[in-house]
Amino acid sequence: MLDTRTVLTVIKKNPGISYLELAQKKLRIPSRKNWELTQILNELKSKSLITENKRDSFCSISFQKTIQGTFRLAQEGKFGFIEVENETETESYFVPKVEFNGGINGDVVDGEIYLIEDGANLTFARIKKVVERKKKTLTGVVIWPKMGPPIFNPINKLYNTFKLKIQGSDVPIKNNDVVLAEFVNQPKDKNKGLYLIQVKKAITNTNDKMCYVKAYITEQNVPEYFPAEVLNEAQNIPDSIENEPTQNRIDFRNELIVTIDGNDTKDFDDAINVKKLPNGNYELGVHIADVSYYVREKSQIDLEALKRGTSIYLMDRVIPMLPEKLSNGICSLNPNVDRFTLSAVMVIDPQGNTLETKLSQSIINSKYRLTYDRVNEYINDGKKFEDEKLNAMLDDAIELSKIVRKFKEDEGYVNFDIKEPNLILNEDGTVKDIRVSESGFSEKLIEDFMVRANEAVAFELTKLKFPALYRVHEKPSEEKLDYFLNVLDELNIKVDFDRNNVTPKTFQKVVNDIKMIRDDQFLELLFLRTMSKALYDPNNIGHFGLASKFYCHFTSPIRRYPDLIIHRILRDLVFGENHYNKDLIAESLPKIAAQNSSSEQQAIQIERDTNDLKYAEYWQNKIGQTFRAQIVSIVAFGMFVEFENKTEALVHISNMCDEKYEANELKTELIAEDNKKFKLGDFVDVIITNADIISGKVDAMLANCENKTIA
Incomplete structure (x- = not known):
């Protein structure tokens, strides 16, 4: 008798059985019954009791367990994983394309684990239900063929293998328009996998040289524009302090106060003045825009600033945390206008100790807008300013900066002087050049003074036992530190380090020892990766990297929300406005800390990813050319090399001539079967083979592979 039970039993006993063998040798059915067998097989597949591979052979499936997790696409959507977070680790379960069942990247899904009983007994996962759709939109390019409906080509390559069909559009769409679309259904037939989308917005056109940057920003849901209610509220904020009360503020308007910033900076949130006192001590004044005076808690501007968390700095513009009326206007410490500030005035001795700190609400009038x-x-060149008083003040500032920096270095401050690529754009947005950015003394001077002010404010809040939002940085984990030291051993770089005595000072000594042996930036970057990420936390554990026992962010309230929180704490508790009690402030800090730690990391990733798109554009014009590069990272599938301009490319193992290379356990070497090696830090000549301006990925091949051709 031909039924589902019989067919399933035969398949269970004969894993990998072919259709022909099943029909003719095991079931011995006449050919007229083949259609009935086909129906039974389809029924068993629909119930996920069997699976059919590409060779038309069948295996039974056994259910293992149900799971809930986050679905992640991989390899241009050819397969994916369900990630399940446990207390100690994240488990990943492989999902083949036919088991997506309507899932897209980032979805929270219910799934089940099953075993294919084929002898190898491989475990797979399938999506049973999309519980929550985290990402509802997708960017792409609309192509209008000569005949037929428009085609949607996704920009995100994770969706390259998806069947996407435009069901409708809220806006007119033209050929080569870059658009934002929304998923409007889940496919009912998981094998066909058709996803319907509706165009919601036209972003730009592919003729726009910044189109892929704009598409990325849109897809990441970065809020480029402020809601009407925020802008309306901002319009009610005055353009000057002329009619504002000043009785509780210290007047610094007669002091020689200046801002020092980049050439293109438009929002000036910090200003300084320095005096050398008759007793040999120094007075350092750090004056920060009083954003908290204008942005009150739970106002529309405040809620939007909290949502954004930080300004995002792209290669051609800034996506600000605050509306321009504040960031470039009343809150910006522009020259020769009165502005409200919060000031930290510190007395520092010639050894670099802070002897006294006075925090106050204040008024300043910046006398000069200086550039780095x-x-x-x-x-460097002795090019003086016309104002001799300014020259004298800068001389005092330079002296004090050297003192403060030496003090920090004596404490164990680890100075990673990492050089980074700097994009130079033409007016139309195309890449003109990539140059290495380097910090001069003036940049370090401002950094020294801002760090000292942040430390002073954190110390005062701690001393007063007031709640605070600290900037914390844990010491490196033992695992990361052991890995780094083992890598140094592999590279034959010997350093003296006591694993049981991990302090900023001992850490600093390792960095300095490495520089003495081999002054390579890739080693500093490798060392930097052993560090934990700095976070915001209401509980103070110190800042390891800065060798600071007390540290917070006070100096950039125009572009960072945590600084605004510190200003509010100062206003409410230190300066006595007493809008809220300490307990109420303390209760709000953990959530704000977590949210702003997250938004900071998101902003960093957005800045990196968009820069990568333009780096790839630069290298697209160099395809086929040979360049010298240094191996800075080794992975299982190849090696990343860094060029003179500090951008990187991947040399895949398939682009390393005809030899087969494998990475060693520590990923310090790629070793061929004939024992030929490529090591971290080696310099190689490579040919640029591909530069993808949509993904930002650059590929290269070894230049001495005579039998390889550029695809």
Whole structure:
């Protein structure tokens, strides 16, 4: 008798059985019954009791367990994983394409684990239900063929293998429009896997040289524009302090106060002045825009600032945390206008100790808008300013900066002087050049003074036992530290380090020892990766990297929300406005800390990813050319090399001539079967083979592979 039970039993006993063998040798059915067998097989497949591979052979499936997790696409959507977070680790379960069942990247899904009983007994997962759709939109390019409906080509390559059909559009769409679309259904037939989308917005056109940057920003849900209610509220904020009360503020308007920033900076949230006192001590004034005066808690501007968390700095513009009326207007410490500030005035002795700190609400009038470049010319080339008082003040500032920096270095401050690529764009947004950015003395001077002010404010809040939002940084984990030291051993770099005595000072010594042996930036970057990420936390554990026992962010409230929180704490508790009690403030800090730690990391990733798109554009014009590069990272599938301009490319193992290479356990070497090696830090000549301006990935091949051709 031909039924589902009989067919399933035969398949269970004969894993990998072919259709022909099943029909003719095991079931011995006449050919007229083949259609009935086919129906039974389809029924068993629909019930997930059997599976059919590409060779038309069948295996039974056994259910293992149900799971709930996050679905992640991989390899241009050819397969995916369900990630399940446990207390100690994240488990990943492989999902073949036919088991997506309507899932897209980031979905929270219910799934089940099953075993294919084929002798190898491989475990797979299938999506049973999409519980929550985290990502509802997708960007792509609309192509209108000569005949037929428009075609949607997704920009995100994770969806390259998806069947996407435009069901409708809320806006007119033209050929080569870059658009934002929304998923409008889940496929009912998981094998066909058709996803319907509706165009919601036209972003730009592919003729726009910044189109893929704009598409990425849109797909990441970065809020480029402020809601009407925020802008309306901002319009009610005055353009000057002329009619504002000033009785509780210290007046610094007669002091020689200046801002020092980049050439293109438009929002100035910090200003300084320095005096050398008759007793040999120094007075450092750090004056920060009083954003908290204008942005009150739970206002529309405040809620939007909290949502954004930080300004995002792209290669051609800034996506600000605050509306321009504040960021470039009343809150910006522009020259020769009165502005409200919060000031930290510190007395520092010639050894670098802070002897006294006075925190106050204040008024300043910045006398000069200086640039890093111009101050560096003064320092390096002796190019003086016309104002002798300004020259004298800068001399005192330079002296104090050296003192403060030496004090920090004596404490164990680890100075990673990492050089990074800097994009130079043409007016139309195309890449003109990539140059290495380097910090001069003036940049370090401002950094020294801002760090000292942040430390002083954190110390004062701690001393007063007030709640605070600290900037914390844990010491490196033992696992990461052991890995780094083992890598150094593999590279034959010997350093003296006591694993049982991990302090900023001992850490600093390792960095300095490495520089003495081999002054390579890739080693500093490798060392930097052993560090934990700095976070925001209401509980103070210190800042390991800065060798600071007390540290917070106070100096950039125009672009960072945590600084605004510190200003509010100062206003409410230190300066006595007493809008809220300490307990109420303390209760709100854990959530704000977590949210802003997350938004900071998201902003960093967005800045990196968009830069990568333009780096790839630069290298697209160099395909076929040979360049010298250094091996800075080794992975199982190849090696990443860094060029002179500090951008990187991947040399895949398939692009390393005809030899087969494998990475060693520590990923310090790629070793061929004939024992030929490529090691971290080696310099190689490579040919650029591909540069993808949509994904930002750059590929290269070894230049000495004569039998390889560029695809």
